[in-house]
Amino acid sequence: MKTEGCNKFVHLQPQNNNTMSLLTVGTVAFDTIETPYGKAERVVGGACTYISWAASYFTDKINLVSIVGDDFPQEEIKALHQRGVNTDGLEIVEGKKSFFWAGKYHDNMNQRDTITTDLNVLADFDPQLPNSYKESEFLMLGNLTPEIQLQVLNQMKTRPKLVVMDTMNFWMDIALDALHKVISRVDVITINDEEARQLSGEHALVTAAEKIHQMGPKIVIIKKGEHGALLFNEGRIFSAPALPLARVFDPTGAGDTFAGGFIGFLAGQDDLSFDNLKRAIIYGSTMASFCVEEFSIEKLKNLTEQEIHNRAEKFIEISRVSL
């Protein structure tokens, strides 16, 4: 993670063999999205898609588990392959359709309405990990039913070094017990501020994080969208800034991308010190800041390591201060 002078080539992926294998699970899907800036019809989406693309800039040992129908484009799967993502665990169901979500954002971009949710293949998803996946060293449980997150956890032969979960209020509303089972078994939870309040019953985020620590995760990350993120770990706090952007084109997938950048960076480094967790938050935020600039994964597909590094430096620059 060194810049050898200004604009020299930057390696985000470590050049040694310390990279940890990373298992990612979540949806691979189609989205139809309407924002104040435009509309995108049936574009590629899904938590696992965003996670894997974001992580792929930091590690090339990614094992993907998900499910799609036969409507999902082969070239999208091939593109993941080319980024070093193993898709042996991507089940393709003939004669069925991929998960589909349609949503419309309000003018302020902070709220959205779901127009359509067609579970399709997701309704019967019963993930079976390929044997080669079962000793993955890092595990990212993307936003999905807690039951499926549990099934994946249960199929691991060895307990991963780091398990990160992402979730959302929807599962708190309809599957709280199962959600608590997952939460009790993970190291890191990423959750937004309103969800942290809902899950903990506490308004103050520092108290909410304490309550969530008591549910299991030693590391609690509260995502605050345009206000950045908070990292809580063993009494220490890190407040990460967000980059003030002139235009958020489409926020879809920003949280997944954040999580993917976060765990991808850690898997690439195999260093779970607090200082490195902070760096991982910055890289996660960096990837999310790219994600929102275009629809779908368009922006995430064509980044250079230099661009990523330069933007991460901007996060550092805008928060640098000393007394």
Next chain:
Amino acid sequence: MKTEGCNKFVHLQPQNNNTMSLLTVGTVAFDTIETPYGKAERVVGGACTYISWAASYFTDKINLVSIVGDDFPQEEIKALHQRGVNTDGLEIVEGKKSFFWAGKYHDNMNQRDTITTDLNVLADFDPQLPNSYKESEFLMLGNLTPEIQLQVLNQMKTRPKLVVMDTMNFWMDIALDALHKVISRVDVITINDEEARQLSGEHALVTAAEKIHQMGPKIVIIKKGEHGALLFNEGRIFSAPALPLARVFDPTGAGDTFAGGFIGFLAGQDDLSFDNLKRAIIYGSTMASFCVEEFSIEKLKNLTEQEIHNRAEKFIEISRVSL
């Protein structure tokens, strides 16, 4: 601004004579406040009160301009005196009452309802600066009618080195033209995020800040409450964290206290570099974080320089990160 080792005595006020004189204008008033934690009846409040108390930890050359009725306690005026605040400009109107505001906060503490606003002496406030005030080097126009802010500006013999204004949506709604006149003549505006959006008509804060720059102020500070603050100055951005607090007891006066700490620190230092503006934001945020811990100015009355310095260090600590 040095810590001579851990917990050694800290001087927030410079030990040389470079301190700039600071003129503060705003309300001195009574508030009745209800929060989820309790109720305070007719306690001391007002923008100028909070500003002056916060600034008094950083400079002892404060000239206060405001108005009260004969119901305002002498001991409160004496307490300001003892902090080095010149109150020659505090008009006391016999037979009339001080400005009074009553409000009630919602459970989330981010919203409040105004129950009562009794202008009383404020209705006829026609500020007359004592001659000794007219060459004050720094000027803080606290939240007040834009007309009064203008009157104070117009009475200055020399243009201050730095003019900071605070305002609120109320004046945008009822006195936008006068507000624009003030804005066009100040160096710094402090404003919250929703107000920045209202004033500029822009949702993205970075664009909002650009529009507000075009109205006059070279320095735009957007206060985001529990999410910290953003500083915009000549293309540079600083994102200041907020300290995640377990309990916000009463947010009243936090914005004024922020502004007071900000300009007080700058007046004490007479250094308007971007690095020092960032420090001023941290000290302003620090003072605000104390303010919200108790009703009224109770907490602000009894701080030590060491406490202030230590808390400012916490802001630095939670935002420190390198790649």
